[in-house]
Amino acid sequence: MHSLDRATPVVVAVDGPAAAGKTTTCVALAERFKLGYLESGRTYRLIAFEALRRGVLTRDQENLVSLCDELLRESRDQDLLTSDRYQSADLRSPSVNVAVSDVARIEDLRKRVTQLVRLWAERQSRCIVEGRDIGTVVFPAAPIKFYLTASPEVRARRRLDQEHRGSYEDVLKDVIRRDEADMSRSVSPLVPADDAITIDTTTLTIKEVLGRMSSVCESRSVTFS
Incomplete structure (x- = not known):
């Protein structure tokens, strides 16, 4: 893909279900590439x-x-x-x-x-925005789109480790319930954009996910100031 024009505002769009690693990686990318960040x-x-x-x-x-x-x-x-x-x-x-x-x-x-x-x-001159419909509805023309996902079981364990609240069984039920609500709603359902790069984080470390996303950003000239 051609490098992005320096005068073109850049939006990195990141979508995916709960606890797939969006926030952690988006914050890290924002710091690395000096991007505005919004959840x-x-x-x-x-x-x-x-x-x-x-x-x-x-x-x-x-x-x-x-x-x-x-x-x-x-x-x-x-x-x-x-x-x-x-x-x-x-x-x-x-x-x-x-x-x-x-x-x-x-x-x-x-x-x-x-x-x-x-x-x-x-x-913002350059920014990264995470959500459920950023690449499909909010910024459909974003030059860089990611869709992060992981198994419900792994995401439930991550959420439990982060929030230290409730049992694993209850958190897993809530993760599955939220997935169903997000993916089945008639307005802006959670789906990967056709041109999004999907990363399954189930067996990946944060460092590995960040490395893959950073490589894409670097190849599309998000690094220049």
Whole structure:
């Protein structure tokens, strides 16, 4: 593939199911290549957290969209995506893990988040964005796309090691439930982009995954400043 033009904004799109290694590798790539970094799924978790806190039913689509609009009014666009007002433990609690699937399936809400992500990326010269539909919907023309995956059993073990909460059996059930919700929803389902490079991380170390992704980025001239 030809090198990317220096004047062309670069988006590295990374998709995949929960606990496939997206965040760890994306943060490392961002540091290595001096890229802006964004986890789009955090916004859906933030909305789910606020819905639970304010007593808004997560299946009440109209009120959830209104809540999203209210949160946008309360903060600047970029702040909603990168706000440090929320603790990771709160956004990844068991209740939010369940509620976020309902939030993420709402088309009007996804449109708002997609617009915010695109606006954020426009402010970056080079960036890496992770999520579930980044390469298929948010940035379908991204020159570099990855799809990270792993077996549900391995992903459940990783999540348990990270969060130290619940039993392995319960975490595995939640991983499988989230996979089904993400892959079967009618709006922006989780699927690899046709031109994405799929990496199965089941038997790979983080270093090995990072090495493969870095090689692709280097071959497509993400390294220049």
